[in-house]
Structures are given as structure tokens and as C-alpha cells.
Amino acid sequence: MSKPDFRTGLVAIVGRPNVGKSTLLNALVGQKLSITADKPQTTRHRINGVLTTEQAQYVFVDTPGYQTRHKNALNRTLNRTVRGVLNDVNVVLLVIEPLRFGAEDQQVLELIPESVPLILVLNKLDTVKGRDKLLPFVAQLAQQRSFAAVVPVSASKGKHLQELLAEIKQHLPVAEPMFDPEDLTDRPxxxxxxxxxxxxxxxxxxxxxxxxxxxxxxxxxxxxxxxxxxxxxxxxxxxxxxxxxxxxxxxxxxxxxxxxxxxxxxxxxxxxxxxxxxxxxxxxxxxxxxxxxxxx
Ligand SMILES: Nc1nc2c(ncn2[C@@H]2O[C@H](COP(=O)(O)OP(=O)(O)OP(=O)(O)O)[C@@H](O)[C@H]2O)c(=O)[nH]1
Ligand SMILES: [Mg+2]
Structure with a gap:
């Protein structure tokens, strides 16, 4: 039996290729479910990773890196997967690399419906030298879109993930869990x-x-x-x-x-x-x- 104010919801993880979306999913769930590599378009499928705590069940949806450079059928399919996920989630995490926001990131941002709470995740914080540059960088991005929160993390080092979870939780609806707490994924x-x-x-x-x-x-x-x-x-x-x-x-x-x-x-x-x-x-x-x- 879950508590009366237990929250459950779907959280999409989107971004251009290679920003660390799958590494983040694995770190949040605590198990390697989604494969990672130092190569764009590692992820080819939507993959759910489930984290159940005392107060909430987070159903994370890892997605392929969105890109329009290659245009074969596989890429069209991958991009369609990303767009499909965005329409039925409670929260979106837009993962980017700190101090870097290019045309590819912009394209992904534009796909995200204004109606869904959007959290900007600056991953790979461990690679940033001048942290004083982060504030103006974020301030500039915030001019074109309002973010529910901006959270710098390091997925591979497991840094600031609790802060991220706390921000996400605020946007999950009060609801019964969708998955058994033991289940980490819906994939066979x-x-x-x-x-x-x-x-x-x-x-x-x-x-x-x-x-x-x-x-x-x-x-x-x-x-x-x-x-x-x-x-x-x-x-x-x-x-x-x-x-x-x-x-x-x-x-x-x-x-x-x-x-x-x-x-x-x-x-x-x-x-x-x-x-x-x-x-x-x-x-x-x-x-x-x-x-x-x-x-x-
Ligand atoms: N330094 C550092 N490297 C990271 C971090 N998170 C991920 N990486 C590395 O970034 C590379 C890409 O990671 P993935 O998780 O596969 O990236 P992705 O966004 O899922 O990539 P696609 O599925 O291809 O879109 C890997 O070499 C990771 O080890 C981080 O916090 N810090
Ligand atoms: Mg991936």
C-alpha cells in the first residue's frame, strides 16, 4: 500500500546525441539498463528505467539522441521515437553539456511542448573549468524558454542526482505506482x-x-x-x-x-x-x- 500522497509519473530524457542521457538514466536508476558509448546515436530505442522510493515512482524514458544530420530510415525512425515520447510525459529533462548550446540542442528544445514542465540538466559538470561562466550561460538560455529548474549534474560521477530527483518530484502527479517497486525496466x-x-x-x-x-x-x-x-x-x-x-x-x-x-x-x-x-x-x-x- 502506498502513501496517500505518493507520486508517479513519466520523465522523458531528451537531448542531442552523446550528451550523456543514457548514463544519466543508469545513474538515476542505479543499474545499467541503457547502453552508453563515446559515440553519437548509441541509443536506438525508447527505454524505460524505473526508480521507486518511499515517496515516488519515477519512470524515466531514455530516448535516442535527436539529430537531423543523417537522413536514412533509421534516423527518421529514431527522431520519430523522440517526438512520440514528448507528448505523453509529465516532465521533460533536456540534457545539454554546460557552456555549449548549439543548433542541435536548439532543435531539440523546439520539439518540447510548452505545456510540459521542462528541467534543463547541465550534465558533465566535472568537465567544466570556469564555473563562474555557468550563470550567464543559463541566464541567456532562460531568455528564450522558461525552465521549471536548471540542475547541473555529473551523471558518470553520480553528482547532484538527489537535487535533480527532488526537482522532478515536484512535477509528478499524485498517483499509484505503475510498476512493481522491484521492476527496473519494462524491457525483456x-x-x-x-x-x-x-x-x-x-x-x-x-x-x-x-x-x-x-x-x-x-x-x-x-x-x-x-x-x-x-x-x-x-x-x-x-x-x-x-x-x-x-x-x-x-x-x-x-x-x-x-x-x-x-x-x-x-x-x-x-x-x-x-x-x-x-x-x-x-x-x-x-x-x-x-x-x-x-x-x-
Ligand atoms: N565526463 C563526463 N562524461 C560523461 C558524463 N556522462 C556521460 N559521459 C560520457 O559521455 C559519453 C556519452 O554518454 P551516453 O550516455 O552514451 O550519451 P547519450 O546522450 O545517451 O548518447 P546517444 O544515445 O548516442 O544519444 C560516454 O562516453 C559517457 O561516459 C559525465 O557526467 N561526465
Ligand atoms: Mg543514449
Whole structure:
């Protein structure tokens, strides 16, 4: 039974690519649910992360970084995901990097309906040298939009997250929780597994592979002590396949073994993981195949 003044609501996390939205979601929820990398467009899906405290349930919605530079079907789909999320949440967190507000940030700001309380989150505070510059920077932004609050944080260092939660809570409606307090996400384990493998591909292959690789789980066999997972990484051409596999299969081995270690942590059991690489050219270019691979 929850308290009579218990609050519950949806909190969208939006911003241009690479500002640290997913790192922030994971830090707020206290579990790695959304993959992160030092590369734009790491996040491809809307992902809910749930934090339940004594007084409130925050349902955070991580979204893909909004950008209009690349214009294929995958990007159109990602941007549509961001716009869709903005219409049915109680609070929006616009994440930016401090002292930096460019055309891409501006585009995201303009998508946010005036009717939703908007909190400006200045992430990566740890990277800022002249903190005295923050005030005039924020004052200037506040001239074009009124923010419910402005909160500087460091997601990766876990700084000032309590202040952020306190600000968010004020804008959540009094309501019963939507999720069981034990639940951290609404995404199935199969999805989280595919994402963890994709993270390793992103991180270990760096810029040699275009951002269009994707992972599908072919089979997930649940056992009492061992989970057997069979996955395929889709790439665009043979050259990318060779890069991903690496000399003597070294790179793929490392991707699979790092993914397996994360999966064992996530599932709390032993994991047998097999990862194959397949060429499927142009998968990110047509709306039909983007949908077929699970992008809504
Ligand atoms: N120094 C510093 N780095 C951070 C902080 N938060 C995130 N990062 C780094 O910023 C990079 C991008 O983080 P992500 O969380 O993947 O960013 P994102 O906004 O979700 O990116 P997309 O999903 O691609 O839009 C990663 O290398 C993070 O480690 C922070 O508070 N301080
Ligand atoms: Mg992300």
C-alpha cells in the first residue's frame, strides 16, 4: 500500500546525441539498463528505467539522441521515437553539456511542448573549468524558454542526482505506482542482451564501423544454472564483417567475452554466448527493414 500522497509519473530524457542521457538514466536508476558509448546515436530505442522510493515512482524514458544530420530510415525512425515520447510525459529533462548550446540542442528544445514542465540538466559538470561562466550561460538560455529548474549534474560521477530527483518530484502527479517497486525496466531480458552485445561492438570497433550495425538474438535458451544465448550482428558489407571479426577472430572473441561478462551480471547466472556476424546490406535504409529489426 502506498502513501496517500505518493507520486508517479513519466520523465522523458531528451537531448542531442552523446550528451550523456543514457548514463544519466543508469545513474538515476542505479543499474545499467541503457547502453552508453563515446559515440553519437548509441541509443536506438525508447527505454524505460524505473526508480521507486518511499515517496515516488519515477519512470524515466531514455530516448535516442535527436539529430537531423543523417537522413536514412533509421534516423527518421529514431527522431520519430523522440517526438512520440514528448507528448505523453509529465516532465521533460533536456540534457545539454554546460557552456555549449548549439543548433542541435536548439532543435531539440523546439520539439518540447510548452505545456510540459521542462528541467534543463547541465550534465558533465566535472568537465567544466570556469564555473563562474555557468550563470550567464543559463541566464541567456532562460531568455528564450522558461525552465521549471536548471540542475547541473555529473551523471558518470553520480553528482547532484538527489537535487535533480527532488526537482522532478515536484512535477509528478499524485498517483499509484505503475510498476512493481522491484521492476527496473519494462524491457525483456532478450532485448537487454542484444543491447549489451551492441554496446561492445560500438565500443570495441570504434569509428571503423558505421553506426548502422545491429544485433539480433536468434535463440535464448533459459536453463536453471546456464542461459544459452545465440546472437547475430548484422553489418552492411564484407569489409565491415572482416573488421568486426578481426585478425584470427580476436576482436569478435573480445566482444563476445565482454558481453558475456555483462550478461552474467545482469542475469545473475552463467551464460553461454555465441555471436555470429552476417552481412545484410542496406538494412538501415528502408523503413520496412528498420521495423523488421525491432525499431518502432
Ligand atoms: N565526463 C563526463 N562524461 C560523461 C558524463 N556522462 C556521460 N559521459 C560520457 O559521455 C559519453 C556519452 O554518454 P551516453 O550516455 O552514451 O550519451 P547519450 O546522450 O545517451 O548518447 P546517444 O544515445 O548516442 O544519444 C560516454 O562516453 C559517457 O561516459 C559525465 O557526467 N561526465
Ligand atoms: Mg543514449
Amino acid at each position: 531480458v532478450r532485448f537487454l542482451a542484444a543491447e549489451l552485445i551492441r554496446e561492445k561492438v560500438f565500443r570495441l570497433v570504434g569509428d571503423e564501423l558505421p553506426y548502422t550495425s545491429t544485433v539480433i538474438i536468434d535463440k535464448f535458451e533459459e536453463g536453471e544454472t546456464l542461459q544459452r544465448i545465440f546472437a547475430t550482428v548484422l553489418v552492411e558489407n564484407d569489409n565491415q564483417k572482416a573488421i568486426l571479426i578481426g585478425a584470427q577472430g580476436e576482436r569478435m572473441k573480445r566482444i563476445a567475452s565482454e558481453a558475456r561478462a555483462d550478461l552474467e551480471k545482469l542475469l545473475g547466472s552463467k551464460v553461454y554466448l555465441e555471436v555470429w556476424v552476417k552481412v545484410k546490406s542496406g538494412w538501415a535504409d528502408t523503413e520496412a527493414s528498420v521495423r523488421a529489426y525491432g525499431y518502432e
